[in-house]
Amino acid sequence: MKNIDSLLSDDLIKAKIPGETSGIEIKKTICSICNPTTHCGIDAYVRNGTVIKVEGSLNHPHNEGTLCCKGAASRQYIYHPERIKAPLRKKGDGKSGLFEAIDWDSALDDIASRLQKIKVDSGPEAVVFFAGYSKWMRPFLQRLAHLFGTPNYCSESSTCFFATLISSMLTYGDMGGPDVEHARCLMMWSANPMHSETPDARHLMDAKQNGMKIIEVGPFLTPMSRLADLHLRLRPGTSGALALGMANIIIQENLHDLAFVSKWSYGFDAFKTYAAEFTPSVTSQITNVPAGLIIKAARLYATTKPAAMYNGASATVHHTNGVQNHRAIVTLIGLTGNFDCKGGNKVISPSYCHVPAGFVTREAEFEHPCPWDGMAPRAGHDRFPIWSAVVNEAQAMHVPTQIDTGVPYPIRAMVAFGLNYRMWPGSDHMQASLKKLDFLVDVDLFMTDSAKLADIVLPAASSFERSEMKIWPERYAMWTQPVIAPIGQSRSDIDIICDLADRLNLNDPLLSQGHEACMDWIMAPIGLKMAELKVSPQGRFIENQPLTPYLKYEKDGFATPTGKMEFTSSLLAEAGLDPLPRYMEPAISPVSTPHIAEKYPLVLTTGARLPMFIHSRTFRLPWNRMIRPDPKLDLNPLDARSRQISHNDWVQLETPRASIKVRANITEITPPGVVNMYHAFPGADVNLLIEPDYLDPISGYPGFKSLLCQINKTDNIDKECLCGHN
Amino acid sequence: MRTQLAFSFDASRCSGCYACVVACQDQNDSDIAFRRVVPCEQGHYEHALISFFSLACFHCGDAPCVMVCPTGALFRDENNGIVHLNRDICVGCHSCILACPFGAPHFSADGKMVKCDLCYMRINHGMAPACVRVCPTRALGFGTTEEIGAEKAGKAGQLLIKHVLPGN
Numbered sequence: 100m101k102n103i104d105s106l107l108s109d110d111l112i113k114a115k116i117p118g119e120t121s122g123i124e125i126k127k128t129i130c131s132i133c134n135p136t137t138h139c140g141i142d143a144y145v146r147n148g149t150v151i152k153v154e155g156s157l158n159h160p161h162n163e164g165t166l167c168c169k170g171a172a173s174r175q176y177i178y179h180p181e182r183i184k185a186p187l188r189k190k191g192d193g194k195s196g197l198f199e200a201i202d203w204d205s206a207l208d209d210i211a212s213r214l215q216k217i218k219v220d221s222g223p224e225a226v227v228f229f230a231g232y233s234k235w236m237r238p239f240l241q242r243l244a245h246l247f248g249t250p251n252y253c254s255e256s257s258t259c260f261f262a263t264l265i266s267s268m269l270t271y272g273d274m275g276g277p278d279v280e281h282a283r284c285l286m287m288w289s290a291n292p293m294h295s296e297t298p299d300a301r302h303l304m305d306a307k308q309n310g311m312k313i314i315e316v317g318p319f320l321t322p323m324s325r326l327a328d329l330h331l332r333l334r335p336g337t338s339g340a341l342a343l344g345m346a347n348i349i350i351q352e353n354l355h356d357l358a359f360v361s362k363w364s365y366g367f368d369a370f371k372t373y374a375a376e377f378t379p380s381v382t383s384q385i386t387n388v389p390a391g392l393i394i395k396a397a398r399l400y401a402t403t404k405p406a407a408m409y410n411g412a413s414a415t416v417h418h419t420n421g422v423q424n425h426r427a428i429v430t431l432i433g434l435t436g437n438f439d440c441k442g443g444n445k446v447i448s449p450s451y452c453h454v455p456a457g458f459v460t461r462e463a464e465f466e467h468p469c470p471w472d473g474m475a476p477r478a479g480h481d482r483f484p485i486w487s488a489v490v491n492e493a494q495a496m497h498v499p500t501q502i503d504t505g506v507p508y509p510i511r512a513m514v515a516f517g518l519n520y521r522m523w524p525g526s527d528h529m530q531a532s533l534k535k536l537d538f539l540v541d542v543d544l545f546m547t548d549s550a551k552l553a554d555i556v557l558p559a560a561s562s563f564e565r566s567e568m569k570i571w572p573e574r575y576a577m578w579t580q581p582v583i584a585p586i587g588q589s590r591s592d593i594d595i596i597c598d599l600a601d602r603l604n605l606n607d608p609l610l611s612q613g614h615e616a617c618m619d620w621i622m623a624p625i626g627l628k629m630a631e632l633k634v635s636p637q638g639r640f641i642e643n644q645p646l647t648p649y650l651k652y653e654k655d656g657f658a659t660p661t662g663k664m665e666f667t668s669s670l671l672a673e674a675g676l677d678p679l680p681r682y683m684e685p686a687i688s689p690v691s692t693p694h695i696a697e698k699y700p701l702v703l704t705t706g707a708r709l710p711m712f713i714h715s716r717t718f719r720l721p722w723n724r725m726i727r728p729d730p731k732l733d734l735n736p737l738d739a740r741s742r743q744i745s746h747n748d749w750v751q752l753e754t755p756r757a758s759i760k761v762r763a764n765i766t767e768i769t770p771p772g773v774v775n776m777y778h779a780f781p782g783a784d785v786n787l788l789i790e791p792d793y794l795d796p797i798s799g800y801p802g803f804k805s806l807l808c809q810i811n812k813t814d815n816i817d818k819e820c821l822c823g824h825n
Numbered sequence: 826m827r828t829q830l831a832f833s834f835d836a837s838r839c840s841g842c843y844a845c846v847v848a849c850q851d852q853n854d855s856d857i858a859f860r861r862v863v864p865c866e867q868g869h870y871e872h873a874l875i876s877f878f879s880l881a882c883f884h885c886g887d888a889p890c891v892m893v894c895p896t897g898a899l900f901r902d903e904n905n906g907i908v909h910l911n912r913d914i915c916v917g918c919h920s921c922i923l924a925c926p927f928g929a930p931h932f933s934a935d936g937k938m939v940k941c942d943l944c945y946m947r948i949n950h951g952m953a954p955a956c957v958r959v960c961p962t963r964a965l966g967f968g969t970t971e972e973i974g975a976e977k978a979g980k981a982g983q984l985l986i987k988h989v990l991p992g993n
Binding site for chain 1 (some may be wrong): 841856875944946947952961
């Protein structure tokens with residue numbers, strides 16, 4: 100018979116009330132499931148060395164006690180039965196596809212010796228180092244790659260965000276983020292932060308409640324649409340035309356910032372002449388947005404002062420004309436005098452791992468210890484000269500081509516952290532290319548389809564099981580401590596990298612000192628020492644740094660060849676490309692390929708965000724997967740009716756290249772004529788439907804978001820769930 | 826005067842992110858989610874809109890489930906109005922799910938009912954219910970009905986005053 104005290108403690112344990120009686124302790128950590136600006140502060144409820152609950156940390160300035168549904172499911176991520184528990188090596192000749200567990204020393208020594216052999220036989224450039232999500236280990240992996248001697252460090256940024264950055268760099272020499280706190284009007288262009296950046300959501304809603312106007316641009320209904328004053332539901336791929344149409348209205352009605360344009364811009368006359376081609380009626384014809392709405396939006400954005408623009412990380416550059424589309428879009432910022440002003444788009448320098456906290460660290464120096472001319476040219480260097488000029492990574496979209504052709508030199512091996520071959524368009528092509536490698540190493544938490552291709556798989560620790568130095572835009576920093584022991588023999592990615600550097604005899608004075616010492620070195624310009632940060636496990640503000648001023652260009656000019664905002668880009672002209680933000684139809688569209696549209700009449704866009712998934716992550720977490728167990732595309736009721744498709748019917752989604760079977764979600768989310776298919780669903784890889792060379796020639800980015808397709812009801816009406824893991 | 830604890834929900838702020846659903850599952854170690862998020866589409870292109878509603882148990886003041894429960898397993902706490910379930914005497918007859926207008930009762934593997942209990946233990950220890958705490962848009966809240974009402978009146982009064990008597 101239990102006594103009162105133990106009954107009480109049972110109740111407290113069941114209700115997960117922290118304290119001495121229950122033996123539940125709150126330990127501070129972070130979630131790192133999504134993008135680096137976000138990573139929410141977490142209170143891990145720990146009892147007997149196990150996390151029994153997670154909660155957002157109230158005092159963390161970024162998420163203020165909140166989480167998304169993925170972070171809330173952290174325990175299913177950390178404790179998933181399929182976590183890789185030991186280093187694994189392919190058995191025998193690898194043909195069986197089976198793995199055997201080995202110890203860390205054997206694994207790392209094997210990797211080091213095989214890499215050294217390839218280096219001797221074919222040069223260090225034959226080895227590619229690749230970083231998937233999360234980004235936390237990237238500066239270390241990049242340093243390792245270059246010290247090893249290869250220029251071929253590349254990452255998932257080959258399809259995300261960097262092209263957006265390139266577009267801004269070409270125009271302004273820099274990039275500004277929306278100063279939401281002070282904006283009176285916000286133009287949200289192809290972004291869905293309610294589902295992709297939940298810490299932003301309440302700030303946007305609060306600003307709306309305080310009277311901020313919202314213009315939403317994007318084909319889909321989002322949770323923001325109800326709050327938007329205007330919603331421009333354009334045809335996917337036509338953002339460039341819409342932006343030029345808006346610019347034209349602004350210029351014709353003399354709503355542009357004449358002082359800024361005349362003093363601080365280059366190429367305005369050529370831009371004005373070109374934009375004049377995009378009359379409201381021409382623009383409406385191209386974009387499917389009513390002319391009256393385009394005019395209203397242009398006027399609202401141009402006349403509300405100050406106005407800011409909120410761009411998605413990559414939606415507008417996931418097109419064959421992506422960079423030029425996005426250049427047209429960001430041109431509107433300077434045209435209306437909203438660049439780097441209060442309430443406009445403010446330039447805040449990225450401090451560490453892309454987080455814009457405004458102070459500069461030694462990250463760039465750390466990750467790039469060797470000059471480019473001391474190494475072979477990067478993969479894709481000549482094919483994507485603008486990418487190579489602006490970005491300090493190789494363009495990973497070219498890697499399968501170089502593996503296949505061996506031109507200008509063979510690529511024989513890859514060391515990857517979080518590889519997902521399905522990220523590449525025509526993903527089966529990347530899978531086939533990877534199989535040609537002599538040696539593949541993948542570090543991951545789970546045996547993904549990509550890990551299955553590897554010769555050696557190393558188990559990574561989650562953010563709960565390792566230490567990490569993390570900075571947020573609020574100028575908040577944490578040095579996290581593990582809140583639980585690593586699962587099995589999993590290790591911190593950075594520890595793996597430092598260990599590998601040691602076994603490769605790189606004799607690097609920094610990597611050999613380990614993670615903490617390197618972070619001290621990187622943070623030296625702001626005097627931040629890890630030993631001091633450790634004293635505050637919940638994190639603390641970095642207070643001794645000057646605030647970022649507005650209107651920096653008035654003092655320093657623009658970091659472009661002309662020193663001004665460039666309507667016509669000098670770098671593009673130099674590379675023999677069109678200097679104007681020229682609008683071109685997507686390479687596959689109802690207008691550019693009417694012959695394809697005969698058989699594939701619907702515009703297909705892929706890769707939009709669902710709140711419970713991020714790329715290929717979290718499909719194996721039951722609490723997230725049960726929200727949408729089966730792959731589903733969004734189809735407008737009109738398009739469904741004409742095909743006699745009912746809600747939840749299984750359908751074939753087909754392009755000229757391939758088809759996949761998915762359910763139809765009949766919904767107003769997508770407009771008539773547009774199909775929206777979500778990527779990364781196990782068993783329904785939409786990237787199979789895209790040609791491997793369907794890329795933006797400037798950035799190398801795949802045209803994920805403007806394609807053509809057809810949908811047919813399948814005869815097969817069984818309710819089979821395609822549940823499975825990636 | 827009766828104290829009644831309740832959830833507050835601002836539908837204009839719900840983004841359909843499902844954090845509340847999963848936070849409840851994490852709190853209760855339950856594969857069954859006691860909270861549901863329902864998308865609602867209105868109108869057609871070009872005038873369509875989407876919104877979302879999050880609902881769990883409403884802890885009704887005159888709860889139909891309490892009325893129909895044949896064993897008395899369902900009962901109200903007279904101090905705070907929370908509708909509790911005594912699983913020891915629940916027989917899993919499903920009468921409650923017939924009576925509840927909101928779909929709050931669920932049934933677990935043992936055949937007995939499970940549902941939201943307003944995280945009353947957390948409330949007793951000064952914490953918010955798990956779903957309220959996690960909500961990134963602060964659409965969900967909780968308190969006594971008096972507190973909820975007073976807050977809403979306060980906000981509405983402020984907004985109205987600003988329209989009727991704009992400041993300088």
